[in-house]
Amino acid sequence: MEQSLRQSLESIAIKSKNANRQLSKLSSKEKNSILSNIKKNIILKADEIIKANLIDMDNAKKIGLKEGVLDRLLLTENRVRAMAESVETLIDLKDPVGNIYDMRTLENGLIVGKKTVPIGVLAIIYEARPNVTLDASILAIKSSNSLILRGGKEAINSNISIVKIIRESISELGYDENMICLIEDTTRESSVELMKLKGYIDLLIPRGSASLINSVIENSKVPVLETGVGNCHVYVDSSAKIEMALNIIENAKTSRIGVCNAMESLLVSEDISDNFYEGLQKIINQYNIIIHGCEKTMDKINNVIYATDEDYGKEYLDYEMSMKVVSGIDEAIDHIYRYSTNHSEVIITENYENAMKFLNEVDSACVYVNASSRFTDGGIFGFGAEIGISTQKLHARGPVGLNELTSSKYVILGSGQVRE
């Protein structure tokens, strides 16, 4: 049984790799024609997708999945239309592969430069978000990468429907549909076997909960792009404008609680005025935010639970957060160094030196002065779409868009040169 699952995944991976040789030769125009056809068919067959999604929704309700999951799973007519429109956005973006740059002529006359190329075969393991199926597929096609999708079982009917439309849109134009493949087996084993396909898969992207991501990082034999876990900090410096600080805190914590760029930990300079705490208490009361804090926090804020080390390291994804009153910027930076997942950190300050110190010494994917951590997003940064937010330092860091899904090669043009 396990042998046959392995064989079936290997066979998908081989098809995907072969399709990539064709895909990597397509012009921007040809790739955009595929994307246009996908957009057209998604709109044309929206009913099919919504019907399949209804089955998933029914099943999800039967097994009592939480409201948040149900919302992520749901595809309405509007949401399908938005998906189709996101294809248009991607068509308009510049082709990330085939760009030649840094060309220079060496003393011996050799012309040396770099050229962007696709990575090859991507795979993504994700949970109950069927929109990721389309997003990831169109990002892959535009960047000339093949893609193997392994979505969650909750969304399997939606995923089958969407991938069928994508593959038909590809083959209608005479190209190899295997550039996009879906693994329909949603057992834990299929995930595990996928992670073992070394030599076939060039990059595996886990997208979803911290436990999913950590399990992939722990077990994968193929290269992984670590995404998304965000224990994001906001540090309020003594010189901060109180109103700005409260505004950013409210936005970073409450505008969307279930996302990786939400604030999970608040650090406050002990020199801040009591005005700040009054405003903060209002926000906490308004949203019923549970606070895990230090002793000094307890002096200022009501109903604080004493924070353990574990609490300071936690990504809550809820109306809940950790908080610490610190002696100043140095303690704040030390705290972040110790507990951060290196996603997004914010300083709120009017002090130039402290702003620079924070920017220089905090080593996270995104470091902010006087803005909400919620801006960490490929769309906001102008990438059109993103496949995730990298919290690792190798290959790509921060939002991963089209450019981050490429590699490069050196091209060297000679006229008979040999090395002495």
Place this chain on the structure above:
Amino acid sequence: MEQSLRQSLESIAIKSKNANRQLSKLSSKEKNSILSNIKKNIILKADEIIKANLIDMDNAKKIGLKEGVLDRLLLTENRVRAMAESVETLIDLKDPVGNIYDMRTLENGLIVGKKTVPIGVLAIIYEARPNVTLDASILAIKSSNSLILRGGKEAINSNISIVKIIRESISELGYDENMICLIEDTTRESSVELMKLKGYIDLLIPRGSASLINSVIENSKVPVLETGVGNCHVYVDSSAKIEMALNIIENAKTSRIGVCNAMESLLVSEDISDNFYEGLQKIINQYNIIIHGCEKTMDKINNVIYATDEDYGKEYLDYEMSMKVVSGIDEAIDHIYRYSTNHSEVIITENYENAMKFLNEVDSACVYVNASSRFTDGGIFGFGAEIGISTQKLHARGPVGLNELTSSKYVILGSGQVRE
């Protein structure tokens, strides 16, 4: 016993990580002052290094190591001076960290850009080349990365001597010497344990034989930069200038046989004239090159051994290579796709369309038209020095110099912006 090895490595890794916090804050000037002091002390204490190296050389001769290994192990006065001079080259290079680029202002007034940062803690596992000890150390310091060295047992006395000088040069100036650490235990176990130090080591670079590199890729729990195995191809197109082709072949195969950018496989268009084979036969005879070839090769060249699949996939690193007569560029590209290690490949042609096709479709770190594969080298490409040549597509590809030893972070400057 194993427990205590693990503990001792962990303790080195923790020291290295702590040292990195200091190192990452040093200015270019401070880092260059360390490099200058290293250069000074290497020259001052050259005798110490040479004395230590003599012990290694004696031991190596006793156990009967091959001429090639002895040559790589040997440090003469001239070689030590060359090492010291390589420090000067690095001082003159631009600091790769702290550079801010791609700054732009979004519609909401947020200023978003990227800044280069060090990777953190690097580790390198290498064999009997004591010059790598210094090269890797100075590259690490200049790029603000800590470095843990695990060299081969053949060079242990040389390595201890060199690292002692480096560390003294650091601490003399009041900095934390643990930015450079040497693992003096050269048992296989120390290598294995090093590969398990997840969470401490940010990037592990194996440098040496194919078997060393493959074993690290196979077993490492920390991210690895795959380097160096080069089954490099030269394809002689029917339109090639015969003299240029022979010149490049001689250079690529024979100018230095033991290196990863040497030619290991020769592909020849079946339409090439017999002149070419006459010239090739002369080169083969002159250097006593063993040829593993196809049947058509046997028709043209004397004493050819019939080539197996394994022969076509092999990196010989000797006066030995594989050879195939192909129907044209398409078969050449297919052959390279199948057997190449994606290091460096060359086409020799006067046909523009074929040159472009080869550049576009061959997916290796370095793709050449009409030049020797021997140019794949950080020094030649203008990087000053290299820590290896990456044959992977993630993070860095081709020669890995200072810039490739960095990551980046987004810096975002706001004035109170929150996300709608």
